[in-house]
Amino acid sequence: MPHFIRGRGKMLAIATLVVLLSIVPLLGNNYYTSVLLIIGIHAIVTVGLCLLMGYTGQVSLGHAAFYGIGAYIAAILSKTYHVDPWLAMVVAIIATAAFAFAIGFPVFRLRGNYLAMATLGLGIIIWILFRELDWITGGQSGFLDIPTLSIGGFAFDSDFRFYYLVWGFCLAVMFISQNIVGSRMGRAMRAIRDSESASQSLGINATLVKVKILALSAAYAALAGSLYAYYVGFIDPPPFGFLFSIRLVVMAVVGGLASIWGAIFGAASVRLLTEFLHPFGDIDVVLFGLIIVVVMILSPQGVIRGLGDLWRRISRRLTPS
Amino acid sequence: MILSVDHVSVAYGKLNAVWDVSLGVGKGEIVTLIGANGAGKTTLLNAIVGLLPVKSGAVYLGERNITGRKAHKLVKLGIGYVAEGRGMFGSMSVLDNLILGAYAQHGGWTSQLGDATWLLRREDLKRRIEHVYQLFPRLTTRENQKAGSLSGGEQQMLAIGRALMTAPKLLLLDEPSLGLAPNLAREIFGLLNRLRDDGMAILLVEQDAVASLRIADRGYVMEMGRIVIEDTAKHLINNDKVRQAYLGQVWGSASETPAQEGENQI
Ligand SMILES: Nc1ncnc2c1ncn2[C@@H]1O[C@H](COP(=O)(O)OP(=O)(O)OP(=O)(O)O)[C@@H](O)[C@H]1O
Ligand SMILES: [Mg+2]
Numbered sequence: 001m002p003h004f005i006r007g008r009g010k011m012l013a014i015a016t017l018v019v020l021l022s023i024v025p026l027l028g029n030n031y032y033t034s035v036l037l038i039i040g041i042h043a044i045v046t047v048g049l050c051l052l053m054g055y056t057g058q059v060s061l062g063h064a065a066f067y068g069i070g071a072y073i074a075a076i077l078s079k080t081y082h083v084d085p086w087l088a089m090v091v092a093i094i095a096t097a098a099f100a101f102a103i104g105f106p107v108f109r110l111r112g113n114y115l116a117m118a119t120l121g122l123g124i125i126i127w128i129l130f131r132e133l134d135w136i137t138g139g140q141s142g143f144l145d146i147p148t149l150s151i152g153g154f155a156f157d158s159d160f161r162f163y164y165l166v167w168g169f170c171l172a173v174m175f176i177s178q179n180i181v182g183s184r185m186g187r188a189m190r191a192i193r194d195s196e197s198a199s200q201s202l203g204i205n206a207t208l209v210k211v212k213i214l215a216l217s218a219a220y221a222a223l224a225g226s227l228y229a230y231y232v233g234f235i236d237p238p239p240f241g242f243l244f245s246i247r248l249v250v251m252a253v254v255g256g257l258a259s260i261w262g263a264i265f266g267a268a269s270v271r272l273l274t275e276f277l278h279p280f281g282d283i284d285v286v287l288f289g290l291i292i293v294v295v296m297i298l299s300p301q302g303v304i305r306g307l308g309d310l311w312r313r314i315s316r317r318l319t320p321s
Numbered sequence: 322m323i324l325s326v327d328h329v330s331v332a333y334g335k336l337n338a339v340w341d342v343s344l345g346v347g348k349g350e351i352v353t354l355i356g357a358n359g360a361g362k363t364t365l366l367n368a369i370v371g372l373l374p375v376k377s378g379a380v381y382l383g384e385r386n387i388t389g390r391k392a393h394k395l396v397k398l399g400i401g402y403v404a405e406g407r408g409m410f411g412s413m414s415v416l417d418n419l420i421l422g423a424y425a426q427h428g429g430w431t432s433q434l435g436d437a438t439w440l441l442r443r444e445d446l447k448r449r450i451e452h453v454y455q456l457f458p459r460l461t462t463r464e465n466q467k468a469g470s471l472s473g474g475e476q477q478m479l480a481i482g483r484a485l486m487t488a489p490k491l492l493l494l495d496e497p498s499l500g501l502a503p504n505l506a507r508e509i510f511g512l513l514n515r516l517r518d519d520g521m522a523i524l525l526v527e528q529d530a531v532a533s534l535r536i537a538d539r540g541y542v543m544e545m546g547r548i549v550i551e552d553t554a555k556h557l558i559n560n561d562k563v564r565q566a567y568l569g570q571v572w573g574s575a576s577e578t579p580a581q582e583g584e585n586q587i
Pocket of ligand 2: 362363364405495
């Protein structure tokens with residue numbers, strides 16, 4: 001049976017979130033709108049990473065590559081080959097998922113640190129391909145003039161319009177993920193994370209489940225990547241490199257690895273921090289390393305859960321017994 | 322024979338841990354496998370259930386050759402496994418652990434769609450869970466507690482209950498009494514007795530050789546990866562060599578053996 005959302009409190013929180021999200025662009029501040037739009041795109045990738053890392057227990061340090069593959073396929077198909085952008089996006093998602101599915105079988109022969117190294121390596125290789133296959137990708141000088149999405153005569157050509165498109169997708173992804181987590185598949189994922197051998201002796205095809213979740217998370221990343229390409233209209237390799245893979249892990253950790261809606265919080269925190277620290281260059285990366293360590297020690301379930309627990313402890317102290 | 326192991330060898334890389342082992346377990350029979358630490362008992366069980374590859378030889382379930390089949394495919398054929406170290410899904414509730422026990426039977430994507438048989442299957446699931454709760458009433462009150470926060474003995478009950486959820490005709494248990502208080506261990510041996518009487522085939526690996534030989538019909542003694550003695554349990558209890566090697570040191574001391582937490586094999 002579907003488990004979309006459990007608990008009234010959570011439902012209320014989500015309703016509030018949706019209302020707030022729909023109001024922001026109406027304020028008319030383009031900067032806020034565009035920052036929040038990017039947060040929505042990142043949150044889509046982060047949820048996939050949470051499904052893979054948090055729920056299934058499999059590390060990926062190369063997720064930016066899927067994001068990039070999605071972006072480049074959508075961009076190249078729609079610009080170079082004049083494919084309808086929607087169709088290009090669908091193809092990008094399916095192709096990226098299929099690619100992840102194919103590499104999943106060899107990759108998941110590895111575990112723990114080896115898996116982390118392999119995904120890291122794959123991410124770097126793919127990033128180098130973005131740079132070096134310049135006759136297709138535009139290489140370091142980038143890929144220009146990517147068309148945008150439109151329905152009939154209505155083009156998503158302003159931040160305002162694209163914002164609602166992105167968040168529509170993001171919320172859909174959240175609900176789908178929430179449903180998966182509460183399903184039989186979700187139970188199998190957590191079983192694999194807790195004890196892979198026990199899950200196998202209960203009939204769970206652990207490798208297949210892991211590969212499917214990798215493919216799903218790659219599909220999310222490709223969706224986000226193509227949205228990014230259509231939104232910005234220009235892509236080049238840097239946003240799809242190792243650094244972004246690490247940022248994605250930080251987003252997942254901050255939001256709570258085994259938390260679906262936390263991904264939005266994680267994506268927002270990291271993005272806002274990056275915005276604030278922008279004048280100082282790449283020092284945010286140093287800070288991110290620190291954040292991961294601190295969060296994992298103080299509140300491995302994510303910052304929101306941690307704050308919730310803290311609040312409960314404080315209010316218990318304060319109420320006279 | 323429900324289980325026949327035919328000249329099986331198992332290796333970790335180049336290192337052989339099990340050499341040319343043959344054994345069998347019949348319907349309604351408890352067979353015990355005893356041996357010192359590192360003898361290769363766990364390795365053999367893992368190979369039987371498909372978690373480790375068999376290097377040579379063959380494993381049969383009934384007439385069917387199951388050598389080299391993956392673990393997740395064997396559940397449906399009727400093999401239940403209580404692994405060393407219990408293999409708890411520690412972050413999940415007792416109930417979720419039990420539901421996962423029925424994963425293989427309650428399968429398919431259709432279970433997401435609320436099709437007509439879904440209700441029926443849910444009834445069946447409920448019945449099985451009730452059955453486990455009857456066997457281990459203590460689990461009932463812990464239903465919503467995280468499995469990781471159960472006591473060692475409760476975890477062992479849950480591990481056994483979860484394996485029974487698969488409705489196995491062959492049950493393999495790796496040191497089910499490890500770390501249990503004597504009365505609880507007795508309870509578990511009593512349960513195995515009843516399962517045997519219902520026709521289950523049971524392969525029991527135990528450190529507590531006395532207790533296991535008492536309830537077993539037959540036994541095998543394993544040393545350095547080989548079966549060195551094979552006999553009825555009665556004979557084994559009175560076998561001088563067995564008494565010296567296994568019964569002397571552990572006589573009635575099941576609860577005193579230091580509880581070694583078997584690690585989850587990842
Ligand atoms: N993963 C592994 N890699 C390499 N060697 C292993 C591995 N697991 C076990 N061994 C070796 O295989 C041999 C048999 O180990 P096994 O765990 O089967 O013994 P056991 O009879 O179950 O012992 P115990 O009573 O202590 O549980 C030991 O020498 C052990 O060192
Ligand atoms: Mg062992």
